[in-house]
Amino acid sequence: MQAHKDHQLILALRKGDFSVLDRVYAENASTISSWITKNSGNLSDAQDIFQESIIALHQKANDPDFTLTCPIGALLFRICQNKWLYVLRKKKREAEVRLAQPAPSEHEGSVHDALEAVEEESIRQRKMKAAFAELSELCQRLLRLLGKGLPAAEIAKQLGMAEANTVYRRRHACGSRWRSLYEGK
Amino acid sequence: MKEEDDILISRYLAEELDDKNKTALEARLAEEPTLATELEQRRHELTFLRTEASLPDLKSRMQELGSQHFKESLGNTTTDQTASPQHPATNTAKQEATVRRLRWKRWAPAVGIAAAVALVLLIWNPFATAAPYEQFAQYDPVYLTEKSSDAAAAAAPAEAAFNAGHYSEAYKQLTNYLTQRPDDNEARLALGISALETNREAEAETIFADIAAGSSALNDDAQFYLALTYFKIEDPRAKATLLSIDKKNPDYGVRVTEMLQLLE
Numbered sequence: 001m002q003a004h005k006d007h008q009l010i011l012a013l014r015k016g017d018f019s020v021l022d023r024v025y026a027e028n029a030s031t032i033s034s035w036i037t038k039n040s041g042n043l044s045d046a047q048d049i050f051q052e053s054i055i056a057l058h059q060k061a062n063d064p065d066f067t068l069t070c071p072i073g074a075l076l077f078r079i080c081q082n083k084w085l086y087v088l089r090k091k092k093r094e095a096e097v098r099l100a101q102p103a104p105s106e107h108e109g110s111v112h113d114a115l116e117a118v119e120e121e122s123i124r125q126r127k128m129k130a131a132f133a134e135l136s137e138l139c140q141r142l143l144r145l146l147g148k149g150l151p152a153a154e155i156a157k158q159l160g161m162a163e164a165n166t167v168y169r170r171r172h173a174c175g176s177r178w179r180s181l182y183e184g185k
Numbered sequence: 186m187k188e189e190d191d192i193l194i195s196r197y198l199a200e201e202l203d204d205k206n207k208t209a210l211e212a213r214l215a216e217e218p219t220l221a222t223e224l225e226q227r228r229h230e231l232t233f234l235r236t237e238a239s240l241p242d243l244k245s246r247m248q249e250l251g252s253q254h255f256k257e258s259l260g261n262t263t264t265d266q267t268a269s270p271q272h273p274a275t276n277t278a279k280q281e282a283t284v285r286r287l288r289w290k291r292w293a294p295a296v297g298i299a300a301a302v303a304l305v306l307l308i309w310n311p312f313a314t315a316a317p318y319e320q321f322a323q324y325d326p327v328y329l330t331e332k333s334s335d336a337a338a339a340a341a342p343a344e345a346a347f348n349a350g351h352y353s354e355a356y357k358q359l360t361n362y363l364t365q366r367p368d369d370n371e372a373r374l375a376l377g378i379s380a381l382e383t384n385r386e387a388e389a390e391t392i393f394a395d396i397a398a399g400s401s402a403l404n405d406d407a408q409f410y411l412a413l414t415y416f417k418i419e420d421p422r423a424k425a426t427l428l429s430i431d432k433k434n435p436d437y438g439v440r441v442t443e444m445l446q447l448l449e
Contacts, residue, residue: 016239021247022250025251029254029255033255051244054243055243059232062236124233125232129233132233133328135328137328137371140328147230147231168195169192171195172192178230
């Protein structure tokens with residue numbers, strides 16, 4: 001599937017260049033606010049939902065295999081809608097939602113696929129996060145440093161380990177523990 | 186998963202394998218579904234770790250943009266809301282949007298004085314933005330309870346108070362915890378943050394400076410919080426301390442850049 005031109009925003013988020021969010025907010029905040037305030041929410045709700053959606057998008061943006069094939073605004077709107085509907089369901093107020101769906105566009109299929117990918121990533125990361133908190137301090141530090149892309153030799157130095165191979169052996173132990181925890185959640 | 190295969194994948198992901206070993210592994214990945222699944226799972230884990238590493242900077246940026254754009258869009262949504270009178274939010278918004286006529290001639294001298302005072306403060310105070318310190322004061326949770334069973338009783342309330350943002354209580358509990366585990370740098374860092382948040386800036390400075398000067402994995406964190414302490418109390422050392430932090434630091438780079446811009 002061919003990348004949409006907005007994929008450049010995903011690449012920027014992946015690199016940690018959050019200056020692109022200026023544009024994302026400028027182009028989408030008012031639309032989301034309008035939809036949520038029309039559907040039993042207020043501006044504060046809209047801001048919370050929008051932020052949660054950006055975080056979800058950022059989670060998926062960090063997956064190097066992810067390619068955005070639809071406009072980022074269309075995807076954000078769907079993520080926000082789903083999150084707000086979830087809030088209303090929890091409050092048993094779904095009947096109040098007027099289902100102000102956007103008109104189907106040529107990107108409808110791509111938006112649906114991207115939405116599924118984002119939600120799947122969110123669920124996976126939620127489990128990983130809960131399990132990560134149960135690891136020892138050393139395991140957490142070691143995995144964080146590896147996640148930052150630091151060379152094993154540098155990590156060995158920072159953690160007072162003898163050599164790079166020790167880092168990888170320790171990672172094996174920490175990683176196995178982590179996985180057994182998050183797969184059990 | 187055998188340890189040697191796990192290490193091989195680690196080296197592959199870190200791009201440390203030479204061409205020969207890389208080709209050999211890729212051939213195995215094509216033939217061994219279990220190994221390929223393992224690599225995919227490791228990539229998911231890296232995605233999570235990368236996300237967590239950049240989350241504080243992302244939140245900092247969103248906080249800034251959120252207050253700006255959601256405030257700005259109030260006018261637009263107020264207009265839209267007039268079409269849905271059944272929603273409580275509509276009434277509130279309409280009330281907020283009520284226009285009152287001001288007697289400008291009567292208030293003009295006071296407004297003039299207030300504007301002049303505001304202008305002087307703006308020029309004089311380099312920290313003059315909306316809540317400049319709070320927007321950068323975002324902290325990761327601490328995890329103390331896993332570390333040692335002998336200090337578990339003290340770790341739990343300290344961890345709970347800190348992670349809930351109850352810094353007065355966290356300060357008390359962390360002080361107690363550190364009497365049992367004085368070398369726990371993560372707890373010391375959290376104590377420094379709790380001190381900073383409860384207006385014990387001198388103590389926070391001492392703690393952060395001490396950790397930053399040491400050789401733990403938390404040096405960068407301590408250096409940033411030391412800069413944040415100076416930033417909060419408007420100490421001129423804020424700039425030099427910020428400049429000592431790499432702007433490409435994935436945890437603090439964005440905040441360092443933005444804080445330096447405010448100090449310019």
